Amino acid sequence: MARTIPVEERLFSLVLALLATEHGLTKHEILSTVTGYAARYATDRDRGSLERQFERDKEELRDLGVPLETFDAQGAVNDTKFQRYRIPADRYQLPDEVRFTPDQYALLGLAAQVWREGSLSQDSRRALTKLRSLGLALDDAIIGMAPTIRTRDAAHEPLTLAIDRGQQVTFRYLKPGRTAPELRRVSPLALVHHEGRWHLQAHDDAADAPRTFLLRRIVGQVSAAGAATRRPAADEPARALAELREIWQRTVAVVRPRPGSEADVVLRNRAETRVIGDSLEIRTTDLDILADELTAFGADVVVVEPASLRDAVDARWQAILERHG
Protein backbone atom coordinates (compact mmCIF):
# COMPACT_ATOMS: atom_id res chain seq x y z
CA MET A 1 0.00 0.00 0.00
CA ALA A 2 1.25 3.46 -0.84
CA ARG A 3 2.12 5.59 2.18
CA THR A 4 0.21 8.78 2.91
CA ILE A 5 2.14 11.79 1.66
CA PRO A 6 1.98 14.78 4.03
CA VAL A 7 0.67 18.04 2.57
CA GLU A 8 3.99 19.87 2.96
CA GLU A 9 5.79 17.11 1.08
CA ARG A 10 3.37 17.33 -1.83
CA LEU A 11 3.75 21.13 -1.91
CA PHE A 12 7.55 20.89 -1.61
CA SER A 13 7.70 18.41 -4.50
CA LEU A 14 5.43 20.67 -6.56
CA VAL A 15 7.66 23.70 -5.95
CA LEU A 16 10.80 21.80 -6.94
CA ALA A 17 9.21 20.33 -10.05
CA LEU A 18 7.94 23.73 -11.20
CA LEU A 19 11.25 25.44 -10.41
CA ALA A 20 13.18 22.79 -12.34
CA THR A 21 11.12 22.98 -15.53
CA GLU A 22 12.20 25.43 -18.16
CA HIS A 23 9.23 25.21 -20.51
CA GLY A 24 6.59 24.51 -17.91
CA LEU A 25 4.60 21.39 -17.09
CA THR A 26 1.02 20.62 -18.08
CA LYS A 27 -1.48 19.66 -15.42
CA HIS A 28 -1.36 16.09 -16.71
CA GLU A 29 2.41 15.97 -16.36
CA ILE A 30 2.23 17.35 -12.84
CA LEU A 31 -0.55 15.08 -11.60
CA SER A 32 0.97 11.97 -13.13
CA THR A 33 4.55 12.49 -11.95
CA VAL A 34 4.82 14.68 -8.83
CA THR A 35 4.95 12.98 -5.43
CA GLY A 36 1.68 13.39 -3.59
CA TYR A 37 -0.43 13.37 -6.76
CA ALA A 38 1.10 10.58 -8.81
CA ALA A 39 -0.02 7.60 -6.72
CA ARG A 40 -3.57 8.90 -6.56
CA TYR A 41 -3.50 9.75 -10.26
CA ALA A 42 -2.68 6.13 -11.05
CA THR A 43 -5.39 4.63 -8.84
CA ASP A 44 -8.16 7.20 -8.32
CA ARG A 45 -11.18 6.77 -10.52
CA ASP A 46 -12.31 10.29 -9.78
CA ARG A 47 -9.67 12.67 -11.06
CA GLY A 48 -11.94 15.63 -10.29
CA SER A 49 -11.02 15.61 -6.62
CA LEU A 50 -7.30 15.41 -7.48
CA GLU A 51 -7.66 18.35 -9.85
CA ARG A 52 -9.45 20.36 -7.18
CA GLN A 53 -6.61 19.48 -4.83
CA PHE A 54 -4.17 20.87 -7.38
CA GLU A 55 -6.22 24.09 -7.65
CA ARG A 56 -6.11 24.54 -3.86
CA ASP A 57 -2.37 23.83 -3.79
CA LYS A 58 -1.76 26.51 -6.42
CA GLU A 59 -3.68 29.02 -4.28
CA GLU A 60 -1.77 27.99 -1.16
CA LEU A 61 1.60 28.42 -2.89
CA ARG A 62 0.63 31.84 -4.19
CA ASP A 63 -0.53 32.85 -0.71
CA LEU A 64 2.90 31.83 0.59
CA GLY A 65 4.59 34.12 -1.93
CA VAL A 66 5.64 31.46 -4.45
CA PRO A 67 5.21 33.04 -7.91
CA LEU A 68 3.43 30.23 -9.74
CA GLU A 69 2.87 31.18 -13.39
CA THR A 70 0.31 29.83 -15.80
CA PHE A 71 0.74 30.31 -19.51
CA ASP A 72 -1.06 29.12 -22.64
CA ALA A 73 0.57 26.77 -25.11
CA GLN A 74 1.07 28.24 -28.57
CA GLY A 75 -2.11 28.01 -30.60
CA ALA A 76 -4.16 26.81 -27.62
CA VAL A 77 -5.23 30.01 -25.87
CA ASN A 78 -7.37 29.42 -22.78
CA ASP A 79 -7.33 25.67 -23.24
CA THR A 80 -6.64 24.43 -19.71
CA LYS A 81 -5.62 21.03 -21.06
CA PHE A 82 -2.58 22.51 -22.73
CA GLN A 83 -1.86 25.24 -20.18
CA ARG A 84 1.58 25.01 -18.65
CA TYR A 85 2.75 25.84 -15.15
CA ARG A 86 6.12 26.91 -13.84
CA ILE A 87 7.90 28.92 -11.15
CA PRO A 88 10.48 31.27 -12.68
CA ALA A 89 13.60 31.13 -10.48
CA ASP A 90 14.31 34.85 -10.83
CA ARG A 91 10.89 35.75 -9.44
CA TYR A 92 11.04 33.03 -6.79
CA GLN A 93 14.32 33.98 -5.25
CA LEU A 94 14.98 36.86 -2.90
CA PRO A 95 16.84 39.46 -5.00
CA ASP A 96 20.57 39.65 -4.22
CA GLU A 97 20.33 43.29 -3.15
CA VAL A 98 17.87 42.39 -0.41
CA ARG A 99 20.37 41.67 2.34
CA PHE A 100 20.36 43.07 5.84
CA THR A 101 22.94 44.37 8.27
CA PRO A 102 22.83 42.78 11.74
CA ASP A 103 21.26 46.01 13.05
CA GLN A 104 18.53 45.99 10.41
CA TYR A 105 17.93 42.33 11.03
CA ALA A 106 17.53 42.94 14.77
CA LEU A 107 15.01 45.68 13.96
CA LEU A 108 13.05 43.23 11.79
CA GLY A 109 13.00 40.80 14.71
CA LEU A 110 11.47 43.52 16.89
CA ALA A 111 9.00 44.46 14.14
CA ALA A 112 7.80 40.85 14.08
CA GLN A 113 7.25 40.97 17.85
CA VAL A 114 4.79 43.83 17.44
CA TRP A 115 2.11 41.36 16.45
CA ARG A 116 0.47 39.37 19.16
CA GLU A 117 -1.61 36.41 18.06
CA GLY A 118 -3.64 36.42 14.87
CA SER A 119 -2.78 36.47 11.20
CA LEU A 120 -0.13 39.21 11.18
CA SER A 121 1.75 37.29 13.84
CA GLN A 122 1.67 34.18 11.64
CA ASP A 123 2.77 36.17 8.57
CA SER A 124 5.67 37.84 10.35
CA ARG A 125 6.78 34.49 11.80
CA ARG A 126 6.89 33.01 8.29
CA ALA A 127 8.75 36.06 6.99
CA LEU A 128 11.40 35.60 9.68
CA THR A 129 11.69 31.88 8.87
CA LYS A 130 12.48 32.80 5.26
CA LEU A 131 14.95 35.51 6.27
CA ARG A 132 16.68 33.12 8.66
CA SER A 133 18.01 31.27 5.61
CA LEU A 134 20.31 34.29 5.20
CA GLY A 135 22.18 32.83 8.16
CA LEU A 136 22.23 35.89 10.44
CA ALA A 137 21.66 35.10 14.09
CA LEU A 138 18.56 36.66 15.58
CA ASP A 139 18.53 37.11 19.34
CA ASP A 140 15.25 37.11 21.16
CA ALA A 141 15.86 40.74 22.02
CA ILE A 142 13.96 42.09 24.97
CA ILE A 143 13.54 45.81 25.03
CA GLY A 144 12.26 47.96 27.87
CA MET A 145 9.58 49.36 25.64
CA ALA A 146 7.49 46.97 23.59
CA PRO A 147 4.56 48.10 21.47
CA THR A 148 2.27 45.20 20.62
CA ILE A 149 -0.81 45.16 18.48
CA ARG A 150 -3.34 42.39 18.51
CA THR A 151 -4.96 41.09 15.37
CA ARG A 152 -7.42 38.95 17.19
CA ASP A 153 -10.46 39.99 15.15
CA ALA A 154 -11.52 36.80 13.43
CA ALA A 155 -12.20 38.78 10.23
CA HIS A 156 -8.56 39.81 9.84
CA GLU A 157 -7.20 36.73 8.12
CA PRO A 158 -10.08 36.07 5.67
CA LEU A 159 -10.04 39.76 4.70
CA THR A 160 -6.28 39.93 3.97
CA LEU A 161 -6.61 36.70 2.01
CA ALA A 162 -9.54 38.10 0.02
CA ILE A 163 -7.60 41.30 -0.76
CA ASP A 164 -4.59 39.28 -1.96
CA ARG A 165 -6.78 37.05 -4.10
CA GLY A 166 -8.91 39.89 -5.49
CA GLN A 167 -12.15 38.52 -4.05
CA GLN A 168 -15.37 40.18 -3.06
CA VAL A 169 -16.67 39.24 0.41
CA THR A 170 -19.92 39.18 2.34
CA PHE A 171 -20.31 39.51 6.10
CA ARG A 172 -22.81 40.64 8.70
CA TYR A 173 -21.97 43.99 10.27
CA LEU A 174 -23.13 45.44 13.57
CA LYS A 175 -23.20 49.15 12.85
CA PRO A 176 -22.30 51.34 15.86
CA GLY A 177 -25.47 52.47 17.59
CA ARG A 178 -27.52 49.54 16.22
CA THR A 179 -28.47 46.34 18.00
CA ALA A 180 -28.97 44.02 14.98
CA PRO A 181 -26.31 43.20 12.35
CA GLU A 182 -26.97 43.61 8.63
CA LEU A 183 -25.48 41.82 5.60
CA ARG A 184 -22.82 43.65 3.57
CA ARG A 185 -21.27 42.79 0.20
CA VAL A 186 -17.98 44.62 -0.39
CA SER A 187 -14.71 44.59 -2.32
CA PRO A 188 -12.05 44.86 0.40
CA LEU A 189 -9.23 47.33 -0.27
CA ALA A 190 -7.08 47.87 2.82
CA LEU A 191 -6.75 47.11 6.53
CA VAL A 192 -5.60 49.97 8.72
CA HIS A 193 -5.10 50.33 12.44
CA HIS A 194 -6.20 53.69 13.81
CA GLU A 195 -6.74 54.75 17.44
CA GLY A 196 -6.52 51.19 18.70
CA ARG A 197 -8.94 49.68 16.21
CA TRP A 198 -8.63 47.76 12.96
CA HIS A 199 -10.63 49.28 10.10
CA LEU A 200 -11.50 47.76 6.75
CA GLN A 201 -11.50 50.20 3.86
CA ALA A 202 -13.76 48.77 1.16
CA HIS A 203 -16.01 49.49 -1.75
CA ASP A 204 -19.56 48.61 -0.73
CA ASP A 205 -20.83 46.87 -3.86
CA ALA A 206 -24.49 47.00 -2.84
CA ALA A 207 -24.37 50.75 -2.13
CA ASP A 208 -21.74 51.34 -4.87
CA ALA A 209 -19.82 53.66 -2.54
CA PRO A 210 -16.68 53.56 -0.42
CA ARG A 211 -17.22 52.50 3.19
CA THR A 212 -15.13 51.95 6.30
CA PHE A 213 -15.90 49.07 8.67
CA LEU A 214 -14.61 48.23 12.14
CA LEU A 215 -13.30 44.68 12.19
CA ARG A 216 -14.52 44.13 15.72
CA ARG A 217 -18.08 44.77 14.57
CA ILE A 218 -18.00 42.16 11.81
CA VAL A 219 -20.20 39.33 13.05
CA GLY A 220 -19.45 35.68 12.26
CA GLN A 221 -17.99 34.42 8.98
CA VAL A 222 -16.44 36.48 6.21
CA SER A 223 -17.31 34.61 3.00
CA ALA A 224 -15.66 34.97 -0.40
CA ALA A 225 -18.34 35.94 -2.92
CA GLY A 226 -16.70 36.24 -6.34
CA ALA A 227 -14.33 38.62 -8.09
CA ALA A 228 -13.78 42.01 -6.47
CA THR A 229 -15.16 45.00 -8.38
CA ARG A 230 -12.23 47.19 -7.27
CA ARG A 231 -8.57 46.51 -6.59
CA PRO A 232 -6.53 48.44 -4.05
CA ALA A 233 -4.59 51.41 -5.39
CA ALA A 234 -0.87 51.46 -4.61
CA ASP A 235 -1.41 54.07 -1.89
CA GLU A 236 -4.66 52.56 -0.60
CA PRO A 237 -3.62 52.16 3.08
CA ALA A 238 -2.10 55.66 3.17
CA ARG A 239 -5.29 57.07 1.66
CA ALA A 240 -7.49 55.17 4.09
CA LEU A 241 -5.44 56.47 7.02
CA ALA A 242 -5.51 60.03 5.67
CA GLU A 243 -9.28 59.81 5.38
CA LEU A 244 -9.69 58.51 8.95
CA ARG A 245 -7.39 61.28 10.10
CA GLU A 246 -9.49 63.88 8.28
CA ILE A 247 -12.70 62.51 9.84
CA TRP A 248 -10.98 62.48 13.26
CA GLN A 249 -9.96 66.11 12.85
CA ARG A 250 -13.42 67.39 11.98
CA THR A 251 -15.57 65.18 14.26
CA VAL A 252 -15.45 67.12 17.48
CA ALA A 253 -17.42 67.00 20.71
CA VAL A 254 -17.32 69.14 23.84
CA VAL A 255 -17.68 67.43 27.22
CA ARG A 256 -17.38 68.50 30.85
CA PRO A 257 -15.92 65.82 33.10
CA ARG A 258 -16.12 65.96 36.90
CA PRO A 259 -12.83 67.62 37.84
CA GLY A 260 -10.19 65.16 39.04
CA SER A 261 -12.26 62.10 38.13
CA GLU A 262 -10.96 59.18 36.09
CA ALA A 263 -13.02 60.50 33.14
CA ASP A 264 -11.23 63.84 33.48
CA VAL A 265 -7.76 62.26 33.42
CA VAL A 266 -8.51 59.77 30.63
CA LEU A 267 -10.22 62.30 28.35
CA ARG A 268 -7.43 64.85 28.86
CA ASN A 269 -4.92 62.15 27.89
CA ARG A 270 -6.87 61.29 24.76
CA ALA A 271 -4.98 62.19 21.59
CA GLU A 272 -5.38 65.84 20.56
CA THR A 273 -7.79 66.90 23.31
CA ARG A 274 -8.08 70.67 23.73
CA VAL A 275 -8.86 72.22 27.09
CA ILE A 276 -11.43 75.04 26.93
CA GLY A 277 -12.06 76.41 30.41
CA ASP A 278 -13.69 73.62 32.42
CA SER A 279 -14.60 71.73 29.24
CA LEU A 280 -12.68 69.45 26.92
CA GLU A 281 -12.88 69.39 23.13
CA ILE A 282 -12.31 65.78 22.07
CA ARG A 283 -12.04 64.03 18.73
CA THR A 284 -13.37 60.79 17.29
CA THR A 285 -13.87 59.00 13.99
CA ASP A 286 -17.47 58.05 14.85
CA LEU A 287 -19.90 59.81 17.18
CA ASP A 288 -21.79 56.57 17.86
CA ILE A 289 -18.58 54.94 19.13
CA LEU A 290 -17.77 58.04 21.16
CA ALA A 291 -21.27 57.82 22.64
CA ASP A 292 -20.50 54.27 23.85
CA GLU A 293 -17.18 55.45 25.30
CA LEU A 294 -18.76 58.40 27.13
CA THR A 295 -21.63 56.25 28.39
CA ALA A 296 -19.01 54.18 30.24
CA PHE A 297 -18.03 57.19 32.38
CA GLY A 298 -21.53 57.43 33.86
CA ALA A 299 -22.17 60.42 36.11
CA ASP A 300 -18.58 61.65 35.75
CA VAL A 301 -19.19 63.25 32.36
CA VAL A 302 -21.62 65.82 30.90
CA VAL A 303 -21.92 66.09 27.12
CA VAL A 304 -22.09 69.76 26.13
CA GLU A 305 -22.29 69.40 22.35
CA PRO A 306 -23.29 68.33 19.81
CA ALA A 307 -26.85 67.89 21.08
CA SER A 308 -27.21 64.69 19.03
CA LEU A 309 -24.34 63.17 21.03
CA ARG A 310 -25.90 64.27 24.33
CA ASP A 311 -29.18 62.62 23.29
CA ALA A 312 -27.33 59.49 22.15
CA VAL A 313 -25.56 59.12 25.50
CA ASP A 314 -28.82 59.75 27.41
CA ALA A 315 -30.57 57.13 25.30
CA ARG A 316 -27.82 54.64 26.14
CA TRP A 317 -28.10 55.21 29.89
CA GLN A 318 -31.89 54.94 29.53
CA ALA A 319 -31.55 51.64 27.65
CA ILE A 320 -29.20 50.28 30.32
CA LEU A 321 -31.61 51.37 33.06
CA GLU A 322 -34.51 49.66 31.31
CA ARG A 323 -32.60 46.40 30.92
CA HIS A 324 -31.83 46.36 34.64
CA GLY A 325 -34.95 48.00 36.12
Add this chain to the structure above:
Amino acid sequence: MAKRAPAPKAGDKLTFLLALVPYLIDQVRVSVDEAAAHFGVPPQRVRDAVALITTSGLPGDDGAYSHADLFDIDWTAYEERDVITIIRAPVDEIPRLSSREAAALLAGLQVLAASPSFAARTDAVELMELLGRGASESVSPVAVAPSAPDDLRALLTRALDERLRVRLDYVSTRGERHSREVDPIRLDGLDDVWYLRAWCLLRDSERTFRLDRIAGAELVGPAAEHEAVSVDPEQLFRPAPDDQRVTLRLPVSALPLVADYRGPDDELSVDADSGTATLTLMVGHDGVLGRLVSCAPGAIEIAAPPEARAAVAAWARTALAKESV
Protein backbone atom coordinates in the same frame (compact mmCIF):
# COMPACT_ATOMS: atom_id res chain seq x y z
CA MET B 1 8.90 37.44 26.41
CA ALA B 2 6.53 34.50 26.75
CA LYS B 3 5.68 32.91 23.44
CA ARG B 4 2.92 30.55 22.67
CA ALA B 5 3.97 28.44 19.73
CA PRO B 6 0.87 27.47 17.79
CA ALA B 7 0.90 24.07 16.07
CA PRO B 8 2.59 24.57 12.68
CA LYS B 9 0.27 24.49 9.67
CA ALA B 10 1.23 22.94 6.31
CA GLY B 11 2.15 26.43 5.09
CA ASP B 12 4.52 26.89 8.04
CA LYS B 13 6.11 23.50 7.42
CA LEU B 14 6.60 24.19 3.71
CA THR B 15 8.09 27.61 4.47
CA PHE B 16 10.50 25.94 6.88
CA LEU B 17 11.57 23.38 4.24
CA LEU B 18 12.09 26.05 1.59
CA ALA B 19 14.15 28.18 3.99
CA LEU B 20 16.12 25.32 5.53
CA VAL B 21 17.59 24.04 2.26
CA PRO B 22 19.41 27.26 1.20
CA TYR B 23 20.52 27.74 4.82
CA LEU B 24 22.07 24.27 4.96
CA ILE B 25 23.80 24.78 1.62
CA ASP B 26 25.12 28.16 2.73
CA GLN B 27 26.41 26.83 6.06
CA VAL B 28 28.16 23.88 4.36
CA ARG B 29 28.38 21.93 7.65
CA VAL B 30 25.95 22.44 10.49
CA SER B 31 24.79 20.25 13.35
CA VAL B 32 21.13 19.41 13.84
CA ASP B 33 21.14 21.30 17.14
CA GLU B 34 22.67 24.43 15.62
CA ALA B 35 20.17 24.44 12.75
CA ALA B 36 17.30 23.92 15.20
CA ALA B 37 18.51 26.76 17.42
CA HIS B 38 18.94 29.04 14.41
CA PHE B 39 15.35 28.53 13.28
CA GLY B 40 13.97 28.36 16.81
CA VAL B 41 12.44 24.91 16.34
CA PRO B 42 12.87 21.59 18.19
CA PRO B 43 15.74 19.42 16.78
CA GLN B 44 13.17 16.80 15.80
CA ARG B 45 11.68 19.21 13.24
CA VAL B 46 15.07 19.51 11.58
CA ARG B 47 15.45 15.72 11.50
CA ASP B 48 11.94 15.33 10.07
CA ALA B 49 12.79 17.89 7.42
CA VAL B 50 16.04 16.15 6.48
CA ALA B 51 14.16 12.85 6.23
CA LEU B 52 11.48 14.41 4.07
CA ILE B 53 13.98 16.11 1.80
CA THR B 54 16.21 13.08 1.28
CA THR B 55 14.37 9.83 1.69
CA SER B 56 10.69 10.23 1.03
CA GLY B 57 8.98 9.02 -2.08
CA LEU B 58 11.96 7.16 -3.51
CA PRO B 59 11.56 6.23 -7.17
CA GLY B 60 9.99 2.82 -7.40
CA ASP B 61 7.66 3.49 -4.48
CA ASP B 62 4.99 4.54 -6.85
CA GLY B 63 6.98 4.90 -10.04
CA ALA B 64 6.68 8.64 -9.71
CA TYR B 65 8.93 11.56 -10.40
CA SER B 66 10.59 12.43 -7.16
CA HIS B 67 12.78 15.19 -5.87
CA ALA B 68 14.48 12.66 -3.56
CA ASP B 69 17.01 11.54 -6.15
CA LEU B 70 17.86 15.18 -6.63
CA PHE B 71 19.08 15.62 -3.05
CA ASP B 72 22.12 14.02 -1.49
CA ILE B 73 23.75 14.60 1.88
CA ASP B 74 26.86 13.26 3.61
CA TRP B 75 25.15 10.31 5.28
CA THR B 76 28.15 9.27 7.37
CA ALA B 77 28.46 12.71 8.94
CA TYR B 78 24.70 12.82 9.54
CA GLU B 79 24.34 9.37 11.04
CA GLU B 80 27.54 9.37 13.08
CA ARG B 81 27.93 12.98 14.14
CA ASP B 82 24.49 14.53 13.64
CA VAL B 83 26.03 16.97 11.18
CA ILE B 84 24.20 17.97 7.98
CA THR B 85 26.25 18.55 4.83
CA ILE B 86 24.34 18.88 1.59
CA ILE B 87 26.23 17.39 -1.36
CA ARG B 88 23.63 17.89 -4.05
CA ALA B 89 20.42 19.90 -4.14
CA PRO B 90 18.13 21.01 -6.97
CA VAL B 91 17.39 24.34 -5.32
CA ASP B 92 19.58 26.82 -3.47
CA GLU B 93 17.47 29.96 -3.75
CA ILE B 94 16.25 31.87 -0.71
CA PRO B 95 12.50 32.36 -1.18
CA ARG B 96 10.97 35.83 -1.47
CA LEU B 97 8.45 37.08 1.04
CA SER B 98 4.75 36.89 0.27
CA SER B 99 2.72 40.12 0.04
CA ARG B 100 1.33 39.52 3.50
CA GLU B 101 4.65 38.55 5.06
CA ALA B 102 6.28 41.73 3.79
CA ALA B 103 3.26 43.75 4.94
CA ALA B 104 3.42 42.27 8.45
CA LEU B 105 7.06 43.28 8.90
CA LEU B 106 6.53 46.67 7.25
CA ALA B 107 3.56 47.56 9.43
CA GLY B 108 5.52 46.33 12.46
CA LEU B 109 8.31 48.71 11.50
CA GLN B 110 5.77 51.54 11.19
CA VAL B 111 4.69 50.86 14.77
CA LEU B 112 8.29 50.80 16.01
CA ALA B 113 9.19 53.94 14.07
CA ALA B 114 6.44 55.83 15.90
CA SER B 115 7.88 55.12 19.35
CA PRO B 116 10.40 57.48 20.97
CA SER B 117 13.17 54.86 21.27
CA PHE B 118 13.27 54.33 17.52
CA ALA B 119 12.53 57.82 16.27
CA ALA B 120 16.27 58.33 15.75
CA ARG B 121 16.66 55.22 13.60
CA THR B 122 17.10 56.66 10.13
CA ASP B 123 17.75 53.24 8.62
CA ALA B 124 14.12 52.21 9.18
CA VAL B 125 13.00 53.93 5.97
CA GLU B 126 15.75 52.26 3.97
CA LEU B 127 14.80 48.96 5.55
CA MET B 128 11.14 49.40 4.59
CA GLU B 129 12.11 50.04 1.00
CA LEU B 130 14.35 46.98 1.01
CA LEU B 131 11.52 44.82 2.34
CA GLY B 132 9.20 46.00 -0.42
CA ARG B 133 11.73 44.71 -2.95
CA GLY B 134 11.90 41.38 -1.15
CA ALA B 135 8.23 40.58 -1.78
CA SER B 136 7.08 38.49 -4.74
CA GLU B 137 4.02 40.67 -5.37
CA SER B 138 3.08 44.15 -4.27
CA VAL B 139 2.95 44.40 -0.49
CA SER B 140 -0.51 43.76 1.01
CA PRO B 141 -2.39 46.97 1.88
CA VAL B 142 -1.97 46.99 5.66
CA ALA B 143 -0.93 50.04 7.65
CA VAL B 144 -0.83 51.39 11.17
CA ALA B 145 -1.49 55.05 11.96
CA PRO B 146 1.48 56.61 13.73
CA SER B 147 0.47 57.61 17.23
CA ALA B 148 0.82 61.28 18.10
CA PRO B 149 4.02 62.29 19.91
CA ASP B 150 3.39 61.88 23.57
CA ASP B 151 5.30 63.76 26.29
CA LEU B 152 4.42 61.25 28.98
CA ARG B 153 5.72 58.30 26.98
CA ALA B 154 8.89 60.21 26.15
CA LEU B 155 9.43 61.00 29.83
CA LEU B 156 8.86 57.40 30.93
CA THR B 157 11.13 56.09 28.15
CA ARG B 158 13.84 58.39 29.42
CA ALA B 159 13.26 57.21 33.00
CA LEU B 160 13.66 53.60 31.81
CA ASP B 161 16.80 54.30 29.77
CA GLU B 162 18.47 56.32 32.54
CA ARG B 163 17.05 54.33 35.48
CA LEU B 164 15.24 57.22 37.10
CA ARG B 165 12.48 57.34 39.70
CA VAL B 166 9.18 58.94 38.69
CA ARG B 167 6.45 60.53 40.79
CA LEU B 168 3.03 59.77 39.32
CA ASP B 169 -0.30 61.47 39.88
CA TYR B 170 -2.49 58.45 39.18
CA VAL B 171 -6.22 57.78 39.18
CA SER B 172 -7.33 54.15 39.59
CA THR B 173 -10.34 52.48 37.96
CA ARG B 174 -12.06 52.95 41.32
CA GLY B 175 -11.62 56.68 40.86
CA GLU B 176 -9.09 56.99 43.70
CA ARG B 177 -6.35 59.48 43.06
CA HIS B 178 -2.89 59.07 44.57
CA SER B 179 0.53 60.57 44.21
CA ARG B 180 3.12 57.82 44.30
CA GLU B 181 6.75 57.24 43.46
CA VAL B 182 7.69 54.37 41.17
CA ASP B 183 10.81 52.86 39.62
CA PRO B 184 9.89 51.94 36.00
CA ILE B 185 10.59 48.39 34.79
CA ARG B 186 9.09 48.36 31.32
CA LEU B 187 6.53 49.96 29.04
CA ASP B 188 4.10 47.75 27.14
CA GLY B 189 1.79 48.98 24.43
CA LEU B 190 -1.24 46.83 23.77
CA ASP B 191 -3.13 48.15 20.75
CA ASP B 192 -3.34 51.85 21.56
CA VAL B 193 -3.14 51.55 25.32
CA TRP B 194 0.21 51.80 27.08
CA TYR B 195 0.99 50.20 30.42
CA LEU B 196 3.84 51.04 32.76
CA ARG B 197 5.14 48.15 34.80
CA ALA B 198 6.97 49.62 37.78
CA TRP B 199 8.07 49.03 41.32
CA CYS B 200 5.62 51.01 43.45
CA LEU B 201 7.27 52.44 46.58
CA LEU B 202 3.87 53.13 48.14
CA ARG B 203 2.87 49.45 47.98
CA ASP B 204 6.43 48.12 48.00
CA SER B 205 5.67 45.72 45.14
CA GLU B 206 5.31 45.64 41.35
CA ARG B 207 2.27 47.37 39.96
CA THR B 208 0.89 48.16 36.51
CA PHE B 209 -0.29 51.63 35.57
CA ARG B 210 -2.29 52.59 32.50
CA LEU B 211 -0.70 55.63 30.92
CA ASP B 212 -4.04 57.23 30.11
CA ARG B 213 -4.84 57.31 33.86
CA ILE B 214 -1.64 59.17 34.72
CA ALA B 215 -2.59 62.81 35.28
CA GLY B 216 0.99 63.96 35.74
CA ALA B 217 4.54 62.64 36.03
CA GLU B 218 7.90 64.07 37.04
CA LEU B 219 11.41 62.68 37.41
CA VAL B 220 12.56 62.72 41.04
CA GLY B 221 16.07 61.18 41.01
CA PRO B 222 17.81 57.86 40.55
CA ALA B 223 15.82 54.62 40.82
CA ALA B 224 16.76 51.78 43.19
CA GLU B 225 17.51 48.19 42.17
CA HIS B 226 14.64 45.74 42.55
CA GLU B 227 14.38 42.08 41.86
CA ALA B 228 12.82 41.82 38.44
CA VAL B 229 9.59 39.89 38.08
CA SER B 230 8.87 39.50 34.41
CA VAL B 231 5.25 39.68 33.47
CA ASP B 232 3.64 38.98 30.16
CA PRO B 233 1.47 41.96 29.13
CA GLU B 234 -1.54 39.70 28.96
CA GLN B 235 -0.98 38.77 32.60
CA LEU B 236 -1.99 42.31 33.45
CA PHE B 237 -5.59 41.30 33.07
CA ARG B 238 -5.59 38.26 35.31
CA PRO B 239 -8.36 38.40 37.91
CA ALA B 240 -7.53 39.23 41.52
CA PRO B 241 -8.70 36.92 44.30
CA ASP B 242 -11.41 39.30 45.57
CA ASP B 243 -13.04 39.73 42.15
CA GLN B 244 -16.74 38.93 41.98
CA ARG B 245 -18.39 36.58 39.50
CA VAL B 246 -20.88 38.32 37.26
CA THR B 247 -23.13 36.71 34.66
CA LEU B 248 -24.04 38.62 31.49
CA ARG B 249 -26.67 37.93 28.87
CA LEU B 250 -25.94 39.38 25.46
CA PRO B 251 -26.47 38.77 21.73
CA VAL B 252 -23.71 36.59 20.24
CA SER B 253 -22.97 39.47 17.85
CA ALA B 254 -21.90 41.64 20.81
CA LEU B 255 -19.40 39.10 22.20
CA PRO B 256 -16.33 40.62 20.45
CA LEU B 257 -17.20 44.00 22.01
CA VAL B 258 -16.57 42.69 25.54
CA ALA B 259 -13.36 40.86 24.57
CA ASP B 260 -11.23 43.21 26.69
CA TYR B 261 -13.01 42.09 29.84
CA ARG B 262 -12.75 38.38 29.23
CA GLY B 263 -10.38 35.96 30.90
CA PRO B 264 -9.31 32.41 30.14
CA ASP B 265 -11.56 30.86 32.79
CA ASP B 266 -14.81 32.53 31.78
CA GLU B 267 -17.84 30.34 31.32
CA LEU B 268 -19.61 30.86 28.02
CA SER B 269 -22.74 29.18 26.73
CA VAL B 270 -24.57 30.02 23.55
CA ASP B 271 -28.18 29.41 22.68
CA ALA B 272 -27.99 29.04 18.90
CA ASP B 273 -31.76 29.42 18.35
CA SER B 274 -32.08 32.81 19.99
CA GLY B 275 -28.49 33.91 19.24
CA THR B 276 -28.04 34.73 22.92
CA ALA B 277 -24.84 34.16 24.85
CA THR B 278 -24.54 33.75 28.60
CA LEU B 279 -21.13 34.72 29.90
CA THR B 280 -19.79 34.51 33.43
CA LEU B 281 -16.66 36.51 34.13
CA MET B 282 -14.72 38.05 36.99
CA VAL B 283 -15.20 41.73 37.74
CA GLY B 284 -12.91 43.75 40.03
CA HIS B 285 -15.46 46.15 41.52
CA ASP B 286 -18.87 47.69 40.82
CA GLY B 287 -17.28 50.58 38.91
CA VAL B 288 -16.42 48.15 36.12
CA LEU B 289 -20.06 47.08 35.64
CA GLY B 290 -21.13 50.35 34.01
CA ARG B 291 -18.17 50.14 31.62
CA LEU B 292 -19.01 46.56 30.77
CA VAL B 293 -22.65 47.23 29.81
CA SER B 294 -21.53 50.35 27.88
CA CYS B 295 -19.65 48.14 25.40
CA ALA B 296 -23.05 47.62 23.75
CA PRO B 297 -25.56 49.70 25.71
CA GLY B 298 -28.99 48.09 25.96
CA ALA B 299 -27.77 44.85 24.36
CA ILE B 300 -25.76 43.62 27.35
CA GLU B 301 -27.65 42.68 30.47
CA ILE B 302 -26.14 41.84 33.85
CA ALA B 303 -28.20 38.76 34.73
CA ALA B 304 -26.67 37.92 38.11
CA PRO B 305 -26.00 38.48 40.96
CA PRO B 306 -28.98 40.71 41.88
CA GLU B 307 -26.69 43.19 43.69
CA ALA B 308 -24.73 43.74 40.47
CA ARG B 309 -27.98 44.32 38.54
CA ALA B 310 -29.10 46.84 41.12
CA ALA B 311 -25.68 48.54 41.05
CA VAL B 312 -25.86 49.01 37.27
CA ALA B 313 -29.42 50.36 37.47
CA ALA B 314 -28.37 52.83 40.17
CA TRP B 315 -25.30 53.80 38.15
CA ALA B 316 -27.40 54.58 35.05
CA ARG B 317 -30.02 56.43 37.11
CA THR B 318 -27.35 58.66 38.67
CA ALA B 319 -25.86 59.38 35.25
CA LEU B 320 -29.26 60.42 33.87
CA ALA B 321 -30.18 62.49 36.93
CA LYS B 322 -26.89 64.40 36.84
CA GLU B 323 -27.47 65.32 33.22
CA SER B 324 -30.56 67.36 34.07
CA VAL B 325 -28.80 69.39 36.76
